[in-house]
Amino acid sequence: MAVSRKIRKQTKDPAAAADTAPSTANASATAAAGRRILLVDDDTEIVESMKTVLESRGYEILVARDGNQGLVMAEKESPDLVVLDMMMPKRSGFLVLEKLRRSSPNPVRVIMITANEGSRHKAYAEMLGVDDYIRKPFAMDRLLSSVDRLLG
DSSP states (O other): OHHHHHHHHHTSOHHHHHHTSHHHHHHHHHHHTTOEEEEEOSOHHHHHHHHHHHHHTTOEEEEESSHHHHHHHHHHHOOSEEEEESSOSSSOHHHHHHHHHHSOSSOOEEEEEESOOOHHHHHHHHHHTOSEEEESSOOHHHHHHHHHHHHO
């Protein structure tokens, strides 16, 4: 659980993080208005950390706890972005990504997050069309810059 603790530690006070760069945070919040992000991860602490930070930026957050639920929610809710864990119960992030890429002529943007260090996994995710690949543990600033870039 070191991954969770590090992420949580970096996001204990998202308001304080937003205060360090008010003009950037305000611009991001304006751009985020009405944007929906689906978080698909089975780790409650990581989901809550990401949710808190992204909501503080004005994003509407949807949460799925496994790959099957993530696919159902993605099809039903049509989010602007999916943040997808690689290793989950019921259906892996790879299988979810593959299905998302085949399900629509204009597929949703996807950021894959993983604790896996292997470069083969990153290469496979890129082959499937992932928009960004972030290794855990990560700073919330890294996630936010990716979200802003993909939805900006």
